Each structure stands twice: as C-alpha cells, then as structure tokens.
Amino acid sequence: MSASPIVATVDYDRDGVQHGFLRLPYSRDDSAWGSIMTPITTVRNGDGPTALLTGGNHGDEYEGPVALFELAQAVDPAEIMGRVIIVPAMNYPAFRAGTRTSPIDRGNLNRLFPGRPDGTVTEKVAHYFDSVLLPLADVVLDIHSGGRTLDFLPFAAVHMLDDATQQARCEAAMEAFGAPYSMLLREIDSRGMYDSAAEEKGKVFVSTELGGGGTSRAATVAIARSGVRNVLRHTGIMKGAIDHRASIRLSMPGDECFILSEATGLVEPCVDLGEPLAKGAPVARVWPIERTGTAPTVYEAPMDGLLAARHFPGLIQTGDCLAVLAVAEG
Ligand code: CA
Numbered sequence: 001m002s003a004s005p006i007v008a009t010v011d012y013d014r015d016g017v018q019h020g021f022l023r024l025p026y027s028r029d030d031s032a033w034g035s036i037m038t039p040i041t042t043v044r045n046g047d048g049p050t051a052l053l054t055g056g057n058h059g060d061e062y063e064g065p066v067a068l069f070e071l072a073q074a075v076d077p078a079e080i081m082g083r084v085i086i087v088p089a090m091n092y093p094a095f096r097a098g099t100r101t102s103p104i105d106r107g108n109l110n111r112l113f114p115g116r117p118d119g120t121v122t123e124k125v126a127h128y129f130d131s132v133l134l135p136l137a138d139v140v141l142d143i144h145s146g147g148r149t150l151d152f153l154p155f156a157a158v159h160m161l162d163d164a165t166q167q168a169r170c171e172a173a174m175e176a177f178g179a180p181y182s183m184l185l186r187e188i189d190s191r192g193m194y195d196s197a198a199e200e201k202g203k204v205f206v207s208t209e210l211g212g213g214g215t216s217r218a219a220t221v222a223i224a225r226s227g228v229r230n231v232l233r234h235t236g237i238m239k240g241a242i243d244h245r246a247s248i249r250l251s252m253p254g255d256e257c258f259i260l261s262e263a264t265g266l267v268e269p270c271v272d273l274g275e276p277l278a279k280g281a282p283v284a285r286v287w288p289i290e291r292t293g294t295a296p297t298v299y300e301a302p303m304d305g306l307l308a309a310r311h312f313p314g315l316i317q318t319g320d321c322l323a324v325l326a327v328a329e330g
Contacts, residue, residue: 146212
C-alpha cells in the first residue's frame, strides 16, 4: 500500500515535548493548496513503552478533547518514562464542526479502518492512524462519549477478545482507568473500528463512554483527566501512584441489550441512567406527536439489568437507539 499523504510536523523519536500537527493536504474552494492541520503533541523521555491517547474520534464528544488538550499543555517530560502521543481530536474536521462525522465527506472515522492512503479525507486519516501511529503504540486509550444523540453512564470498556492474555491486559488497563463503571463489550458490528484495528495489532486497547448530549460535565471531565493519568501510570509511562477508584463491573453481552425505537415521537424516560430494571419493566414511552388522544408505545426491559445509555434529544425517530441496558457482573 502506498505511503500516507499525511505528514507529521513532530518527530516521534525526539525527546522532550513537541506541539505540532498532522498535516493533510486538502485543496478546496476556500483554500487552494490548503491543508487540514490536526493538533498533535508528543512527549518522550528516553526508552520505554508508548501510549497513544485519542479523543474526538467522533467530533461531538468532548471529555476526550478537554482531558487531552489539558494533558498536552500540562505534561512535564520529567514525569514521563517512554513516550506519549496525544491527539485530542482525531477526526478534526468533525470536531471543528461539532458533528459526529466529517462535514467534508460524512466519514465516520470509527467505521473506516484500516482506511486508504488514496481515499476520502476521513479514509486518509484512518489509514495514517492504522499504518503509522498504531504500530508505534503499546497501549491505546480512545476516549468516547455519547455525542449529541446519546448519553451514557460513565464507563471505561474493553471488548471480549479471542486472545485471553490480551483481554486480561486490556481489562487491567480498564480497571486502572478507574471510571465509576467498567464494561465488557461484545460489539454488534466491529468492522472498520479503530478498536478492532488496534486489537488486531495486539495492542492493549481501552475505550470509554463518559457522558454525552453533545457537551461535557465537570464530573465526567474529572473522570477523563484522572483516567488518562491512571492508564499512563499503570503502564509505567508516567511517574506517580495510580488514583485507585472503585468501579462497578458491567457487561453488554450482545444485541439484546439495545432497544431501538419503532416509533417517531416524544420520549418519556421511565428510569434514569444507572437505575436498575427488572425484565419487563418500562424503560421509556414514546408518545405520538401528530395528535392528542393516542396511547404511547411502551418499551420494556428485555432482561434484568440497569440503564447504561439513553437517547438524549427529547424527540426520537423510528430506528434511533432509545436505550441500552447493561448487566451487573457477579
Ligand atoms: Ca463515540
């Protein structure tokens, strides 16, 4: 496969802190010979493992960018042993637009891996991470939230992997992150995900969902800020003790955790995030909005569990994700 058109203005092998860009030429109407300049920080202090820390994989999720712009500005190379590569907003055009996907090509970065060096803008970004940054990394932390349309319980997550040793290493990093909840996920459709690209390369990979609604909150930003440092300390890349926090283990074992709306209307939540649900208990009602006098559609819990995610906007359309249940691990 041919080389990436993306050029880093930082030198990954140089000691010290460098603040630069991933420069992707993008000639367009408002900028002939222009480039997309995605901010990147590298911090290196001698030999050691490499952590790749990312946010803004989806452009409308903010805990990752807040925590990583802060870390990039605050980190002291003297507290690092090895290397940290920080990209606060992976899908930078989407981040600038405040949208999940790129306004340039509607690319959902987390569905386009391994990408293409000669593809769309978003495919080129995926290809650069797949062919340049992931191979440099030992541990990868990708901070997500729910974006404008979902809101999540704050959790760090790992996937169920075929390789039990790799999964155990991922779970140890997830536990170190120290979110209030720790989630074992079975992905419905993992094709094209950054997660899968990292896992297939044998990396320790942890992701998060830390809130949502197209904004961030003080509490969820605090979780992200301590979580990134905890993961760096867990891997021996950052000096200092892990800030151990109690975390409740949950799992989302498969398809049956997801409730999709089969109606368009007004959402009435029957429970809030984190509340327990017995099988058959109402999770939410969707009221018709064309006229009064019509009964709502009631959505019931498909299993015993708790509410892990919910549709965020007040109105919903047929096919939207209404709620996600998780199961407490015994
Ligand atoms: Ca996301």
